[in-house]
Amino acid sequence: MADLSAMRHPYHGKNEIFDVKDLVSREPFGQFKHWFDEAVKINTIEEANAMAIATATKDGFPSVRTVLMKSFDKEGIVFYTNYGSRKAKELEENPRCSLMFYWEPVKRSVRIEGTVERIPDAESDAYFHSRPRASQIGALVSNQTTVIPSRESLDKRNEEFLAKYSDEKTVVPKPDYWGGYRVVPAVFEFWQGQTNRLHDRLRFRKAKSGETVDKNQTKEMDDGWLLERLCP
Secondary structure (H helix, E strand, C coil): CCCCCCCCCCCECCCCCCCHHHCCCCCHHHHHHHHHHHHHCCCCCCCCCEEEEEEECCCCCEEEEEEECCEEECCEEEEEEECCCHHHHHHHHCCEEEEEEEEHHHCEEEEEEEEEEECCHHHHHHHHCCCCHHHHHHHHHCCCCCCCCCHHHHHHHHHHHHHHCCCCCCCCCCCCCEEEEEEEEEEEEEEECECCCCCEEEEEEECCCCCCCCCCCEEECHHHEEEEECCC
16 A cells, blocks of 8 residues: 655745635625636646536435536526537436635635526527537537447548548537536635634525524625535
8 A cells, every 4th residue: 555644845935825705705605706716827727617516316425526616606607518418418317516626726615506497499509619620520529428439430430520520611500419507606615724723614595495594603605605614
């Protein structure tokens, strides 16, 4: 067994805690935007919009992978995929997921839980045709998650479609099996690491039906959100 016990790096110090007073917004979307905008400006974070998305079958078997967030607002967080992929099949039978952004250079992460819905096809079509042409063709080439005999077979199929749509004036059609999902958050957790492992965790969440809020521990924020500090 490999001994990894010595693999550790310093995080933030006791003078760099993240507390309620450090929030820039009384609702989580504004706070998320603030952290995301800061991450985008850091050269060593190449894809600040990269996020892990965890899904599960209706029987509870989980899976996780990385996708790219392509837009967000107070309605939710949007990403695109092949509707025949494993993630999509799991979301269709169990429309709940968890997302996580991790920005290592600043020792921050945001974890989000919510429900999932397909976005209108017109939105998917508009985004599809904003992509580089090679990526549009790639969506036609790939039957995501299906077993293929070799890399060569994939490249051959790609060459066939490149030839078919070699005329730049020919519109590449968005396949029916490709489009976007919107994650509608019910929970945001903002995490900032501390070297002593007493990490800062602030959670925004929606109140549960019939819940009585303990105001000694839970703060009522804007737009129906509640705020709590979690023990690390």
